[in-house]
Amino acid sequence: MDVTMKKVIEASYLTADSAAQYRTILRYFYHQHERMRDFIAPEEILEYMRSIPHFSDYQEEQLHQQLAQLVKWNNLIARQDMTNAKTVEEYKKKRFRYQSTPYTIEIERMLVVLEKKVGDTFQGSLERSQFDRLLQAITSLQHEMEHQLPKNAEEYMRMWEDVFRYFQTIRTSTADYIAYINSEQTDQRMQTEAFLVYKNQFTTYLRDFIVSLQKTSLQIGERLHELTPQKLDVFFGKLIEHRKSIPRLEDVSTSVEEWRTEYIEYWDSLRQWFLGSSTQQSELDMLQWQTNEMIRRMTRYVQRIGERQQHFRSRKNDYLHLANWFANSTSLDEAHKLSSVVFGAMTIQHLQLEEGTTDNLHSDTWDENPIHLSIKPRTNRYREKTKPGAMTSNTLKKMQQREQYLEERRQERALIDQYMNEGIIQLSEISKVDPFVRKVLLSWIGKSMASKNHKVKTDYGMVVKVTIDNSKRILLESEDGTLKMPDVRFEFVEQGSGLG
Numbered sequence: 001m002d003v004t005m006k007k008v009i010e011a012s013y014l015t016a017d018s019a020a021q022y023r024t025i026l027r028y029f030y031h032q033h034e035r036m037r038d039f040i041a042p043e044e045i046l047e048y049m050r051s052i053p054h055f056s057d058y059q060e061e062q063l064h065q066q067l068a069q070l071v072k073w074n075n076l077i078a079r080q081d082m083t084n085a086k087t088v089e090e091y092k093k094k095r096f097r098y099q100s101t102p103y104t105i106e107i108e109r110m111l112v113v114l115e116k117k118v119g120d121t122f123q124g125s126l127e128r129s130q131f132d133r134l135l136q137a138i139t140s141l142q143h144e145m146e147h148q149l150p151k152n153a154e155e156y157m158r159m160w161e162d163v164f165r166y167f168q169t170i171r172t173s174t175a176d177y178i179a180y181i182n183s184e185q186t187d188q189r190m191q192t193e194a195f196l197v198y199k200n201q202f203t204t205y206l207r208d209f210i211v212s213l214q215k216t217s218l219q220i221g222e223r224l225h226e227l228t229p230q231k232l233d234v235f236f237g238k239l240i241e242h243r244k245s246i247p248r249l250e251d252v253s254t255s256v257e258e259w260r261t262e263y264i265e266y267w268d269s270l271r272q273w274f275l276g277s278s279t280q281q282s283e284l285d286m287l288q289w290q291t292n293e294m295i296r297r298m299t300r301y302v303q304r305i306g307e308r309q310q311h312f313r314s315r316k317n318d319y320l321h322l323a324n325w326f327a328n329s330t331s332l333d334e335a336h337k338l339s340s341v342v343f344g345a346m347t348i349q350h351l352q353l354e355e356g357t358t359d360n361l362h363s364d365t366w367d368e369n370p371i372h373l374s375i376k377p378r379t380n381r382y383r384e385k386t387k388p389g390a391m392t393s394n395t396l397k398k399m400q401q402r403e404q405y406l407e408e409r410r411q412e413r414a415l416i417d418q419y420m421n422e423g424i425i426q427l428s429e430i431s432k433v434d435p436f437v438r439k440v441l442l443s444w445i446g447k448s449m450a451s452k453n454h455k456v457k458t459d460y461g462m463v464v465k466v467t468i469d470n471s472k473r474i475l476l477e478s479e480d481g482t483l484k485m486p487d488v489r490f491e492f493v494e495q496g497s498g499l500g
Contacts, residue, residue, distance in 0.1 A: 010103040012073045021058075021066055024049065026075060029100040030108035039079060039097040042067060067098060075104045130173070131216040134166040138223050145227070145235060153242035160239055160263075167270055174287055181294050190301045199302050206295050210288065217274065217284055224271045225473075229264045236263045278470070413460045416440065425490040432477045445488060455493070465491045 013022035028048055032040055042063060049058040070076040078096045100108075141159050144151070180186060229236075240259050276282030322342060329335040339346075376382060416437055419425050425441070433441075448454045448466035456464045472487040 010074050010101070011107060013070065013075055014107075018066065021049075021055070021062075022070065024052065024055070025066065025070070026100065026104055026108060029076070029098070030105060030112075033100055033105055038099045040099075041097050045098075067096075071098075074101055076100055130166050130170045131213060131220070134163065134170065135216050135220050135223075137162040137166055138220060138227070141235070142223050142227055145231060153238045153245065156235060156238040157242045160235075164266065164270070167273070171273070171283075178287075178290050178294075190298065192305075199298060202298055203295055206291055210291050213284075213288065213291075221274050221284075224274050227267075229267055232267060236260055239263060409460060412436070412440070416460075420492070423492045426487070427476060427485075427489075428472065428474045428487045430476070435478050435480055438476065438478050438483070441488070441490065444490065462492050465493045467491070 013019065013026065016022055025045060028045060029040060032038075042060075045067075046058070046060055046063050049055045049063065067076065067078075071078050076098045077100075078098055080096055137159065141163060144156075144159065240256055240263075243259060244256070272280070273283045276285065325338060325342075326335055329338060415434060416425075419430055419433065419437060421429070427441070444456045444458065444464055445466055445468070447456045448464075454466050456466060458464055467489040469487040469489070473484060474487045476483040476485060
């Protein structure tokens with residue numbers, strides 16, 4: 001039977017009728033285990049229980065019954081204590097000392113962590129430094145694999161633990177923080193006006209995280225792409241060597257292959273989180289998308305709150321202030337001037353700008369030449385006078401434009417043909433490429449990814465089959481820079497009837 005299907009009897013004390021006594025007893029065992037005290041006498045437990053006001057009348061007989069029950073639930077291990085037996089009667093009483101089981105210690109450790117959580121909300125954070133530390137740890141591991149420096153197995157295990165400690169922190173903290181942002185309670189708080197106080201703090205926090213993430217994630221991805229499980233086979237051997245060096249009473253020979261499989265699976269999970277796979281998007285891309293989406297959502301909420309405030313905002317005080325200005329005007333002419341500033345010109349209904357006006361913001365209106373506009377009568381019967389004219393033929397101009405277009409396509413086709421070898425363009429065999437050709441080839445790659453058979457109909461009347469080799473990385477050099485990309489094969493499977 002699978003282990004995940006078995007009943008966890010060790011957790012029975014959490015929901016038992018006397019859970020308060022059971023949990024208090026086992027929490028005391030957990031604290032003593034953390035202080036490296038494993039075997040506890042019943043007298044010590046009884047004294048501790050009675051020191052708690054809630055259990056001041058706790059009886060010794062009740063303690064022995066509950067200790068025996070915890071032994072049945074595999075929470076405690078009873079060990080007979082024969083060192084203090086001074087009489088035969090004491091020996092017959094079978095005095096015991098108790099030790100907590102590993103299962104119990106892990107359950108209590110988990111409960112201690114859960115008790116530190118605040119309420120029912122997720123916590124977590126987006127720590128920029130964790131990505132830097134992970135990059136440093138992976139770089140150290142890669143440097144070790146390339147130079148094969150003499151180190152003992154324990155140092156290899158420390159490097160492995162550093163990598164996955166930072167990776168685990170990134171996974172848990174980012175997942176918890178995104179769950180916190182996406183929770184219903186946080187979403188409701190963002191829609192209140194109180195959120196405006198924290199708006200800048202949230203957006204700055206998320207923006208700085210994205211900037212740091214983009215700086216380090218590409219470097220981490222490059223190193224993980226090079227560090228395949230095959231290249232780390234020697235490193236995994238060192239980790240297994242360290243685990244074998246730890247004294248165990250069990251036979252570890254049967255666990256060697258299981259350990260190796262475990263390390264390979266852990267490393268594959270790390271690579272898939274950053275690089276993804278052919279069928280699944282990487283968690284890193286998903287994290288970037290979710291962080292950007294959080295910023296967009298916050299911006300929308302802030303905009304809605306601003307619109308809501310503006311909609312319900314009363315302008316009564318503004319109008320009273322303006323009325324006071326008009327009331328204090330000394331003359332009608334002064335009131336007219338104030339009105340022109342506050343309300344604008346009363347007789348002008350439209351403002352029209354014609355071609356030839358300046359775009360200079362510092363230019364004054366009276367510095368520009370006046371524009372004469374012809375005013376048309378406001379009547380439905382008015383029609384502009386027109387004169388009949390001859391129809392002009394643009395056939396010659398169209399032919400010239402067509403020939404110019406076809407000549408440009410011929411020149412572009414001839415440029416691409418220079419890189420073709422027997423109807424095939426292999427990027428790994430090209431030393432340097434023209435920027436225009438690189439742009440055309442990249443457009444073919446983009447169109448092929450949207451096609452089921454990865455075939456593209458080009459502007460030159462050809463059908464090209466595009467094959468991308470993700471396992472091989474190349475450097476495509478050009479005059480304006482070098483592009484690192486997978487190797488691509490362009491096979492011209494069909495010749496069109498267009499340009500030749």
